[in-house]
Amino acid sequence: xxxxxxxxSRDILLASxxxxxxxxxxxxxxxxxxxRPHLGWGLWEEFVEFANKYYKAAWLRxxxx
Numbered sequence: 001x002x003x004x005x006x007x008x009s010r011d012i013l014l015a016s017x018x019x020x021x022x023x024x025x026x027x028x029x030x031x032x033x034x035x036r037p038h039l040g041w042g043l044w045e046e047f048v049e050f051a052n053k054y055y056k057a058a059w060l061r062x063x064x065x
Contacts, residue, residue: 007015026032036044
């Protein structure tokens with residue numbers, strides 16, 4: 001029997017999908033902190049839009065579940 005504090009595999013999957021979903025677009029992500037100063041806000045926003053449009057769905061499909 002699982003304790004209430006033990007996350008189920010479904011909970012872990014949902015958390016990993018949420019993390020992956022915001023990987024690029026999160027303003028405080030490591031990628032954002034490292035690249036935004038080099039790209040500037042305008043190019044950063046274009047990059048996020050491009051990554052979400054062309055890569056986000058495939059990234060989420062690659063996760064189990």
